[in-house]
Each structure stands twice: as structure tokens, then as C-alpha cells.
Amino acid sequence: MIDALTANQAAALAAKLARIEVAAVYPITPQTTISEKLADMVASGGMDARFMLMESEHSAMSALIGASYVGARTFTATSSHGLALMHEVLMWASGVRRPIVMPVAARTIGGPWNIWGEHMDVITERDVGWMQFYCENNQEVLDTILMAYRVAEDPSVMLPAMVVVDGFILTHTVDAVDVPEQGLVDDYLPPFRPDPVLNLDDPRRFGLVMPDWWTEFRYRIATDMEGAKERIREADREFGRIFGRRYGGLVEHYRTEDADAVLVVAGSAAGTAKEVADRLRDEGLMVGVARLRVFRPFPSEEIAELSSKRVVGVFDRSYTFGDGGAMYNEVRSALHGSDNIVKNYVGGLGGRDVTAAHMEWVFRNMLDIADKGLDRRVEWVGLRDGSGRW
Amino acid sequence: MYRTYRDLPPVQVTTGTTEGMPTGTWRTFRPVISAERCTRCYTCWKFCPDLSIIVRQEGDYPSVDLFHCKGCGICANECRRNAIVMEREPL
């Protein structure tokens, strides 16, 4: 059924379709409407889940870790400061292998205060052992949450996943969303049956390891995260088989095959990039877009396929103060050894729109440096620098 | 027991109990119970933090599980009849 939904409404519907058993919520802009929609669906009887009002995001995540041990499929959503407050228990969730799925309405972290969108909050949580999916549109948000549960709960993975939803740009924008039938979702996503699970008849303890085995448990997470790449590709293929939609696995290649310059970009800005790439193609300019759907595990194989491109640009909606964007640095690392030019474009910070004009400038700059060589490693796009460019 | 990382359970779940831990090696003093003085009030059994005073059933005299007893001396301190003395372990 096609419905007009914001990404937040789509995310809440995805939770219902996934038959989550325990939800723990705490409000934060721009995630709040996910929690509100869940509350409505639980209250009006359409949804059968325990709905818990928490007093912080830290507590929300902690409650879900406890619930997950008992074998419940769990859900929460957060953003920004809420995600930062969760930091400690995000690591706990992955460390004790709880396959919690959580949409994150990506947003700035203060100070100073700014409630608007960027990827700084999620990039900051790059190293906590969660899978990270980035969505381009509202349909993808719904679909990715279902995929994320399937991958996270796979016995060979058992790691949590955050589904990144660009704050306001997607969370609060209405778009047409094909809401799948429950029966099809049930075919796609089997019930959560973890092993081991908390068992009163076989009482055990979960959660303390000394130096003698710590390294081995960490190594298991590392290898299982690596293995998740293939599970994600499978989940995408199987999603296509059942629902007729696919997203390209970890990286969506858009007109990259014969391109000279490819822009790597995650999230909603990819839509703008594709639109602009189409226009430039009409002018005969050989540009393409590699949309980073998954940042953790990092799709190094898919990125390495770009090594034959003259220029690879990486658009970061965040900045790791000290040296470029995180996505840039990782893409550059995956391309190590190839002789292409890799350049970082930073933009769309703190709610600033990434416009078609910005993207056009980026593509033209990439083609420019293809001839002239790299001008600078990191370019802040849309910066009021007095150059008259913006 | 596990040999390599491949053998590990996916979650850090315990598989055994602490019963095999020889906490008795921590001990400097050992409790010695005098059956003559003991009234079987079971105060020593009740307060032992290490479950090391053994009374199988009501009526039995208490004995000490020296494999686990850490030698804290609570049993001796609480015994109203001074039926327990703490004796220094030989070096």
C-alpha cells in the first residue's frame, strides 16, 4: 500500500511490521515523532509491544539490552545528544552481542545549540561496534529497518545496527512510501530466537571477561562484523526477491561504470548528487555517484572498485577536527595504492542545505582537478569565504 | 574448556560454577570447631560469607569446608559458646 509518510512515521511502521516486542523511548528532536507514532500504535491496539517511557536515552538503551537477553526483539530511536549519552551502553550492546535496531535522526551535537541535521552524531559513534546504515529516502528507511533486523539477528552476526535518517530532511518530510504487507515481512524476517538466552532452568551469568579471553571475544566481534558484509548483501538480494526493491548492498553504484569522476556520498544528499549527475551527463560530463549505504562494516571491496576512476570525491556531512571527514579518510584508505585523486568535500552541516548548486560545483571541481591535479585535500562546500563562489 | 576463539559462545555466557575455585588458599587462620562446646545453634553456618560451614541436616554438627573457607573468622567471633577457635595455618 502506498502511503504519504515522513521518514519517522515510516520508521515507526517498520518497527510494527518487524513485530518488535519491547520498545523503550525518550524524546529528542528530530527523532521524537518516531516515539509518538509508536505510542499511538501501541495505545490504539494496532501494535502488540511493551512500550516503556524512559528517563534518558542511556536508560532506554540499557533497558533494551536487558530485554534482549531475555529474547525480546527490541527497538528505540534517538538523535544527537541522546546518541552521545548512550555512548557507553552502545558499546555495551555490541560487546554483549545484542542485536538491537535503532533509527538515528542524524543531527548536530552542541554546543552551541543546534537541532538541525548533519552526520556528526553518528560518525562519532563509528567505533562502538554497531552496524551503520545510511538512508537516502523514506522508503529506504522503512526497508532498511527490516533488513537491519534480519542481518543483526543472524546467528553469525549478533550485532546491533543503527539506521541513519537525516534529521528534518527525511525525518520531517513527507514522501510516498510503499508499506509492505505484514505477511511478506513475516516471510522476510523470522522471529528472534537467540541462543544462548536467559533461562531460569539453566542459570548463567552474562557479562564479565578477564584478560585471558578478552582478546578472543573482541576478535569474534571483529570477524563477525566483517562477515556481516555478506549477510547485508544477501539481505538486500532477498529483500529484492520478496518486495521487488533493492538497494545495491553496501554501496549503490549510480552511473559509475564509465565515469571519470565519482562522488562517494551517504544519506539524503545522495539524491541531490544523482539528480545533478544526470544533468551533467546530459552535458556529456562523465560523472557518477557511489552511495555509501553502509559505513560499518566498511565496504572496502566496493570502494576499491573505484580505483580506476580518475577522481574520487568524498562528501562528508561531518568533520573530524584535525583531519578531514571520517568517510573521506576511510575511502582514501580503501583506495590506497591506486593513482587516482581523492578529495574531501565537507558540507551540509548544522542544517545547511546541500543544494544542487553545491553538488554541481563539487562535480565540476572534481573534473577540474582531474586535469590540473589536486588543489586542496579538504574543501568546505558552501562556506562563506568571500570567494563569491557560494 | 575453550581452546581458540572459534570455540567461544557468541555471548559471554558462563558455563561452570565457582565451586572449583580454591579460595581456601587465601586463608591465614583456620576455624577449628569443638564438638564438645558446640550447641548446634548454627550461628556459624548462618553467617558464613563463603558457604564453608557445612551442616547437611538439622541435628548435625557443623564442619568446615577448608577448600573454600577464607578464614575470615566471623564464625569464631559470633559463636556464643566460644566453640570455634582460629588457628594459624602452618607456613
Add this chain to the structure above:
Amino acid sequence: MDERTPRFTIPHEELMYPGHSACPGCGEPIAMRFLLKALGPRTVMNVPAGCCAVIPGVWPRFSLKVPLIDHAFECTGATSSGIRAALDVKGMDDVTVVGWAGDGGTVDIGLQSLSGAVDRGTDFLYVMYDNEAYMNTGSQCSGSTPCGAWTTTTPGGKAIARRTGKKRILEMLVENGIVYGATVNIAFPEDLIERVRTARSIRGPKFLHVFSPCPSGWRMDPSKTIEVASLATRTGMFPLYEYRDGQYRFTKEIKNRKPVEEYLRLQGRFRHLSPEQIAEVQELIDQGLEDLRARVEAGRK
């Protein structure tokens, strides 16, 4: 006494194994042992950071006969809510969820999470074993450290003037909305077990405050744990009372209350106190008991 048939005054069955990692003479395993004797096997424990995370043994070994979930320091209340919710989903509503945390993990860093769980009406039993400081990190002052006590972060007697003394956590939680609360002491196991059973019989958020000495942190001989614990109650330092149905009630009336000095002088952590400071502590205790008596009286009306 000699003629009496020997009887166990507490349940004989153990839901714990020996070989756990508690220091000699530690009060925590004594409290845990009594708690589990009272609750039985249909119990799920969850514990934060603290001595309670170390004592049950190192993976892959475990000292309890009920499941235990470890979690971060400040989230005992929240984790309890999550476990409860999932148990209910799975149809295991007969299982008692116990959040078991130290005093620092309760009155300081875990207070928000605990308050949230009480506010949510989570059906669980929160047990604070109170050793009156951050003992697992080596005796740092907590919000439950008594006035005048030495800790590594209150090295001098001046602290007596700076702090208000122990946070009245049970009263805070009563105002927060617990359905049952009680103070219990490992020196009085029969009473402790009765309070746990009462708590178990009531649905909703329940709180137990367990007095649990720490020989190494309190600078005392490990054999004195029960003696000191008993004196805490018999001097009025740690009165035993409960809250239920809008009423406070003493669960152990102390006749011929002993001077607090008897309690203090057994412990190195109070050794530095001058006679004037001991008098000050005595005054605080007298005042505290008077306040408590007023609450008890107010409920009787």
C-alpha cells in the same frame, strides 16, 4: 539452650556456590545468600559495576544459581525495567527481577535510572547493599558514606562539617512512589528474609536497603563484620524500619540503645574522630532517629 532441638532459623537450601571472589568477611555475599534463600530460584539478578560485579566469579565460572545480567554502572533501574518487560512478554511474570547495586551505584550515579524505574512502576525489587563508600575502587566517599568516616577522598576529619551524611534514599524513593521499602541488616537474617518475602509478595517497585560492612574499607578485622553490623542497628546508626501502605513502621525496636562510640571504635575509618566529633555523630543519630520516629508516629494517625 542446650536441650533445644537444633533448628535452622533460615532456609537451608543454598542458591549460591562457594568459591566466589568476595574478600574474607565481606558482607555482600552474606546479604546475597539471605536474599536468594528468601526468593528462591524463580529470580533474575542484574548488577552494575561494583564489588557485586566481581564477587560472582570470573567467566566462565559463576557463583549464583539464578541467572545474572551484568550492565553499566548507572543503569540498574533501567535494565531491571527492560528485563521485566521482556519476561512479561515471554509469559514469565512469576519471576522476580532483582536489581542489586552498591550504595554509590544507587544513591549517586544510579539514582536517575532507579527513579525512572520506580516512576514507571516496574515490578521489581531493588536491593542496595550499603557498604558506605565506593569500595570496589578502594574506599572513595559516596552519598551514602556516614558523617565523619574516613575514605580515600575524605582523608581528614574536616569532611564531617562538609557533608550532610547519608542520603535518605528510602525516604526519597517513598516520595518517588515505591510500594514497599525496608532497611535490613545482615546481622538480623530472619528479619531480612521476612522483609524480602514481604517485598516479593507485592507487585510494583520495591526497595531494600541492606547494611553490609566492608572489612577492608572500614579498616576493621574481617571477623567483626556481623558484630559491627549488629551494633549499627543497636546504636541507632542504622535503624530497621519499613514503609508500606503509606506508613512507616519500626521492624526492630531497640531498647537500651547503645552509645554510638561502641560502634565507631571497632572501625579504623572512625579512629581520627575527636570526642567532640563523636558527640556530633551521636547528635546526628539522635536527630535522625527522632525524625524517623516522627514519620512512624505520623503514619499511625
